[in-house]
Amino acid sequence: MDIMLILQIIVLLGAIFIGIRLGGIGIGYAGGLGVIVLGLVLGMNVDTKMIPWDVVVIIMAVISCISAMQLAGGLDYLVQIAERILRSNPKYINYLAPTVTYLLTILAGTGHTAFSMIPVIVEVAKEQGIKPSSPLSIAVVASQIAITASPVSAAVVYMTGALEPFGWSYPVLLAIWIPTTFIGCMITAFIMTLVSNLDLNSDPVYKERLAAGLVSAPKGAQNMEVTKSAKLSVLLFIIGVIVVVLYATAISKIGGKPVLIENVKVNRDSAIVGIMLTVAALIVILCKIKASKIPETSVFRSGMTAAVCVIGVAWLGTVFVSGHTDQIKALSEEWVKAIPALLAVVYFFAAMLLYSQAATAKAITPVVIVALGITASDTSNVYMIVASFAAVSALFVLPTYPTLLGAVQMDDTGTTRIGKYVFNHAFFIPGVLAIAFSVALGFLATAIFG
Structure with missing residues (x-):
């Protein structure tokens, strides 16, 4: 490893560290800073x-589109439905909560809908006397x-x-x-339910916060009036998703032949x-909402x-990866061919730095594909990529992702917390387990479909 590579790695990790300290959109800003240093100071090729x-x-x-649905009341309507599901069997919240967010x-x-x-x-967890950190x-x-x-x-x-x-x-x-x-997440929920003290x-932190009056009492079910516009906005959005799936399927090819649309x-x-x-x-027209309020x-x-974060951090990661393509190809060819599951490890570590599933997939x-010698005539190794794809979801490793921080901040019981060693937070073990099971099942499924 030469001195220039060491300096480039320092800049890459340093920019990410600065972004973590800034938080929020600052992660994207720090990515841009890292790109400038890699280009102007360390001589790497940079292009927008x-x-x-x-x-x-x-x-x-x-x-x-989701923002328009939220303004029309559609997101609140979906949350109300989800709340009913959680409250219908509150003892099974460890399974129902991830099912709903999934x-x-x-x-x-x-994933921002999880907010x-x-x-x-x-x-619901407080009402059942369950630590909110688990679900x-x-x-x-x-x-x-x-x-x-x-x-x-975007990733899919x-x-x-x-x-x-x-x-x-x-x-x-x-x-x-x-x-x-989904099954990977459910297996994880089962294991965490078995091994966790619910x-x-x-919980000592909860006791301290309760004694200090920092824990609010459960409010019970919140029944909101659902407007016709809210229901219509959800219907329109679901129809849109269905149309996307149908069109994407219609232009796909199975066995080299188009499913429906050839040209x-x-x-x-x-x-x-x-x-x-x-x-x-x-949604704006039929639900009669003001488009000017959507950005609010x-x-x-x-x-x-999130879009700005992807621009900055993904750009930073792509610049670094592009500058070391040959080394990455060599390692991929040697290691991944020997142990296919190592590709999931590559995706895992790249995702924790690039902060985006789609950006990670596009960078790696x-x-x-080139390193494994995958071509239209030799597709024998494609199954490794298909099976390992779930590993690009390792955004939970560094406790900086918005939904992760939101969970820590909104849990007034204090059971969802970040340890002093950074990585010892409530999301690390469930995240690693869920990805491991998803990837393992992915290899099993590709063996069947392949």
């Missing part, structure tokens, strides 16, 4: 073409892993486009990723952006913050 613009555009389109992410294509569920999970940690992890199974997420749209030329179609990939990731009253004029990326913006327009919604603010996958 390295920014995953397609990923950013999809995130912005989906978030803008399904919301599958539908919306963003709306965190207060509900805390309330919260699994639920937040599930909302991140579900990104790799959502038909409208990119990966299906990258893998389809090698014989893995959009519907087949969803048929693998959805059950493997008794809220036994594709609108590719998958363009379709999802166009459909989401169209749905947003219909919480979903819009958090989503656009093309290099791995």
Whole structure:
């Protein structure tokens, strides 16, 4: 390892550390700072073409549509439905909480929808005398892993486009990723329920906060009046998601032949952006909301913050990866071919630094495809990528992701906390387990479908 590589790694990690300290949108800003230092000081090639613009555009389109639905009351309506599910069997909150956040992410294509569920999970857990940290940690992890199974997420749209030329179609990939990731989360919930001390009253931090009057009493179910506009906005959004799935399936190829549409004029990326913006327009018109107020919604603010973070951090990571493609190819060819599961480890560590499932997939996958000698005529190693995809969800490792921090801040019992050693937080073990099970199931599923 030469001195220049060492300096480049220091800049990469240093920029990420500064971003963590700044928090929020500052992570994206620090990424830009790191890019400048890598380019001007350390001589690496820098180009704005390295920014995953397609990923950013999809995130912005989906978030803008969900924001319109939120303004129309649709998101509150979905949360109310989810709350009823949680309260219907509160003793099983460790399973129901991640199920709800997983399904919301599958539908919306963003894990930020978990924000709306965190207060509900805390309330139901307190009512049952269960430490909120247990269902919260699994639920937040599930909302991140579900990104790799959502038909409208930027990560899935990119990966299906990258893998389809090698014989893995959009519907087949969803048929693998959805059950493997969901079952992985449920197995994790089962294990954490078995090994965790769920008794809220036994937690010393909770006792201290309760004595100090810092813990609010459970409020019970919150019944809100649901307007016609709220229901209509949800219906329009669901129809939009269904149209995306149907169109993406129609232009996919199975066995080298198109499912339905042969002469594709609108590719998958363009379709999802166009459909989401169209749905947003219909929500504004039919639900009679003011478009000028959409940027004021919480979903819009958090989503656009995420987009800037992707621009900065993904750009930083891509610049570094592009400068060391040959070394990465050599390592991938030697290690991953020997032990296929190591690709999941590569995705895992890249994701914890790049802060985005889609950005991680786009930075690492093309290099791995070349390193493994994958071509249209030799697709024998593609299964490794398909099976390992869930590992790009390791955004929980560093306790800086918005939904993770939101869970810590909103749990007034103090059971969901970050340890003094940074990595010893409530989300680490559930996250590692969920990814490990999802990847293991992925290898099993690819053996069947392959």
